[in-house]
Amino acid sequence: MAAEALREQAELVRRMKQDKAEPDMVAKEVAKLLEMKAELGGDEGKHKFVLKNPKGTRDYGPKQMAIRERVFNAIITCFKRHGAEVIDTPVFELKETLTGKYGEDSKLIYDLKDQGGELLSLRYDLTVPFARYLAMNKITNIKRYHIAKVYRRDNPAMTRGRYREFYQCDFDIAGQFDPMIPDAECLKIVHEILSDLQLGDFLIKVNDRRILDGMFAVCGVPDSKFRTICSSVDKLDKMPWEEVRSEMVGEKGLSPEAADRIGEYVQLHGGMDLIEQLLQDPKLSQNKMAKEGLEDMKLLFEYLTLFGITGKVSFDLSLARGLDYYTGVIYEAVLLQQQNNHGEESVGVGSVAGGGRYDGLVGMFDPKGRKVPCVGVSIGIERIFSILEQKLEASEEKIRTTETQVLVASAQKKLLEERLKLVSELWDAGIKAEVLYKKNPKLLNQLQYCEDTGIPLVAIVGEQELKDGVVKLRIVATREEVNIRRESLVEEIRRQTSQP
């Protein structure tokens, strides 16, 4: 394959020279050719196979999987606690299904090769497949979670947990309900999960697309610039205001006065007091959309008070979020990190959850445009993995990657058959048991295997034990050994390994 590409590149250079192409261009292609040659070790004929996984992806080894399962368990337990069902959809969708849903980010979608038949793309998130599923099955009412991988041809930053293939854990509530009750539950869920995972202090920022749009209107942003100015605001978590302002005025042609008015609003963050203040704001309160948004925000904070979580929720006018499909409340959870020990302000280390209300998306799929209001949250699992992986590496904690309760071992030779018979008995009784795949393993090696893998018990068979109808049970941690009658062995292993 590489050799073939090399030949093609050489052919390209030859043709360019022949066609008298621009010397700069030719030089560039020659450089590329030399690079490819170097990669092939100068030997065109010999194929050098590259042993790697695709860019931006990773394998999960047993240790990573053990961490991953812990995180998934915490998240799934929470979703189930809130009465969610679970669904699954295919990893790819008709290309058309994804078209027109992601704005500028559409260029990051992975397409499948046209091999005849339908044109397909890998899913970019779980929200659009969910909306397609609802419309297709005419479901108007569901509370579901979905945990699966999604795909984005983005620039990977793997150490910070940004991959091209990554998990999303989504919880969504679809249906026509009284205002802000499902929305409040989504925030409660974020609060529960981030608390359970003990990732350190966090903050959930909340805003509403209607408040943003109303704010833009009263600041004098023309309707046609709402979305593009919104995407400038979205950069405020990574850029200082001055840069964002100059983007608005310079690149996007907003008047400096309008930008300055926005600048005043987006500094604001707070709780119920801020909502009340803005409801009194002479300009904002006159805007229908902003008023609706603020009144719903007030209701939301009332519910959050009942849930006892307002301490970690901040109404923040600078929160905008990128995706096009949001229509109401939006939110994003960030982890806070004490920057130093001098009590200075803590700074965000990145978003670990986000979501909002999208009342129009299902209607885009329905032949008759029937709408199904939806609100949901997506937990950004990869960044959480990265943090927990680093934490566990820093700590001394040894992670077990199996659950084996007992190793069936022997001290003497020629007891393979007896070991196999015993391990089979244990399996049939539901005991998690292993045996070394050696005819005559040394006892020391068998004990070492238990040390290495964290198996707590060893069941040792020997000539004498077989005669006496017993098995020697050894507790690895204490090296204590005791003879157990064979018929009591299962019970004793259960007793020894039951969680306290």
Next chain:
Amino acid sequence: MAAEALREQAELVRRMKQDKAEPDMVAKEVAKLLEMKAELGGDEGKHKFVLKNPKGTRDYGPKQMAIRERVFNAIITCFKRHGAEVIDTPVFELKETLTGKYGEDSKLIYDLKDQGGELLSLRYDLTVPFARYLAMNKITNIKRYHIAKVYRRDNPAMTRGRYREFYQCDFDIAGQFDPMIPDAECLKIVHEILSDLQLGDFLIKVNDRRILDGMFAVCGVPDSKFRTICSSVDKLDKMPWEEVRSEMVGEKGLSPEAADRIGEYVQLHGGMDLIEQLLQDPKLSQNKMAKEGLEDMKLLFEYLTLFGITGKVSFDLSLARGLDYYTGVIYEAVLLQQQNNHGEESVGVGSVAGGGRYDGLVGMFDPKGRKVPCVGVSIGIERIFSILEQKLEASEEKIRTTETQVLVASAQKKLLEERLKLVSELWDAGIKAEVLYKKNPKLLNQLQYCEDTGIPLVAIVGEQELKDGVVKLRIVATREEVNIRRESLVEEIRRQTSQP
């Protein structure tokens, strides 16, 4: 999109006419054009969006997911009982990684579009990614399972559980061990899983590639025809011998005498007695490979006897299996179905598990060709789902799709806040609880919701209960109601919903 395709097709027809292309061809393209027009409802401008998921794939709704989770749990429990770790790999691999591993079936691989960067393909199975993972990480010793979706552009037969996207559940043991011990454990695992799932009677057929190759040699098959004759033998589970014979002789140019000799061998199936008989076979026992295979088969059956599972294992000389990479023992489990009630022979309804030994695959990825012997088994989950889905539909059993223990309800109006407060208390105590997202739901609707979704308990708050510091707990099944002090509610819900 469809309108665009239509325009392109019309342009094609126009050009063909202009170029005076063959009338037959033009007619074909015109027909295609008319078909596309009809699909668009005769209105070129109006886009008709097709609301469906890709061919050969399906969504899993909450009910299907409930069944799927039961099956996965049974399988994972078994894999963990045998001390397996778990890994995960990306859904796509470098195209090159899959090249040359699947023989003729390579045409079924899904490729990704070349969007710049690496050429990628969706994984076709979990075995090749596993081998790539071992070689890349220089792992020479692991027992792991991997449950994930794989992709094949095959003709789907969805009612029989054949999809283009489907799950594989793989368990493999890699490492240099004493002969046939891991191989026997794989068969024990198949036996345990199929017994646990209660799918009805089953049979595990076993053979060995070395016995097959030895048999071909002594029957007079030329070396160069081994693989192609092997793939003819592989069809014996779907075709009668006469057809397979005529394929061998007619299409593949084997001598009739050689075919007839094969015909005698492939009828044979049995247990230890057959192995002993073939070890005495004057021709077969003279062939080195066959002899090795038969001696290992004898050892395997000795171990299977210790595991107590020979009753469902049959040494079957007609078992061949399609994949190229097997090097030793191979096996396949089929479900048996009583054809009628007159005691006639039971017939297989298809393979639900298969696997074997592949000692050369990892070496194909290692730069120095270092081999890591492997043996494994793959559980064919989709067919098992289909069977269980049909079984459950036929039965009256109602499947719960949530685990909610209690619905927080109210009999009077204006108690939304009290309901939210209580449900939040329950969530914080780890109780699985729901509340209807209505300000003033009717009690009847709340009770109906419990009936519909199988929630066993209702916690009812009312003015009087609030004053008295109690909650009325209703058991949905018996309609029994009892006042519980608020501080004892969590405990009482746990007591009522704990599994007996």
